[in-house]
Amino acid sequence: MAKGKVGKTVESLGDYLREQRVASRLSLRQLAELAGVSNPYLSQIERGLRKPSAEVLQQIAKALRISAEQLYIRAGILSPDDGVGGSVELAILGDTGLTERQKQSLLDVYASFLALNAVSDAEFAADGDVAAEPVATDPPADTQDQDPQKITTEG
Structure with a gap:
């Protein structure tokens, strides 16, 4: 069977780390020591067998x-498509x-909000030039402050 997106992402991560x-x-031993991870663990990351936590990636990035x-x-x-460089992430x-689990939960919630907003934006764009929500209108300015029963015509 074909590997899912996660497998491909981890493989490309491992290849990139190796490069x-x-x-x-x-x-491999030197980098493992500098990053504070075990040699076998780093080897597994490079071979695409393990997906490291954000904290481990940060340590590896610092070492490299x-x-x-x-x-x-x-x-x-x-995601590279985040526009603002993923500042929230x-x-x-x-x-x-935060723990790694809490971080992942927050990232998942944030991603779901972005996806929901993207769907809403797409639906709005598909509707074309739809009028905005109805707005209550005020009576004409010349009769606005007058009692309708007291309006008289001058003659």
Whole structure:
């Protein structure tokens, strides 16, 4: 069977990490030590067998002196289409007061809100030039403050 999106994302992440490690002239053991992870675990990440947490990706990025955001995108944690560079996601991922599970939950909720808004925007655009919600209109200015029964015609 074909691998799902997660498998492909992890493989591309592993390939990217390997490329960055080789470009930095670091052995697998050296990078593992610098990032504070075990050598076998790092090897599994590079081979696409494990998907690391955002915290581990941040440690690896720091050890490689590359952008953690790039690793988050390659791992599928951030979307490159977010427009503003994923500042909300980065804030969540960088919050040391949250557990990994809490971070993932917040990211999932945020992504669902974005998806919901995208659907709403698409439906609105598909409706074309639809009039805005009805707005209550005031009576004409010349009779606005007058009692309708007291209006007389001058003659």
